[in-house]
Amino acid sequence: MSTTKSTALSIRLPESLRREVEKLAKEDGVSVNQFIAMAVAEKTAALRTVDYLKQRAERGSREAFERVLANVPDVEPPEYDKL
Numbered sequence: 001m002s003t004t005k006s007t008a009l010s011i012r013l014p015e016s017l018r019r020e021v022e023k024l025a026k027e028d029g030v031s032v033n034q035f036i037a038m039a040v041a042e043k044t045a046a047l048r049t050v051d052y053l054k055q056r057a058e059r060g061s062r063e064a065f066e067r068v069l070a071n072v073p074d075v076e077p078p079e080y081d082k083l
Helices: 015-028 032-059 062-070
Strands: none
Touching: 015 032
């Protein structure tokens, strides 16, 4: 069984933001600590995803994209897939 080590962190929030965090945490049925930890995790994941996509884009090429695109059949989509 793995354990997660926690470290205390003191942060200063504007009063209005603190109240909003408390309200949202309560609505979500979690503690303020859990809410903030989840928010930080989501932001971290989003930033890491942007970094990952940038790295992938740097490895790509227009020629490779066009080779793959050339294999896509030029047909109308099925009815269920039309906008």
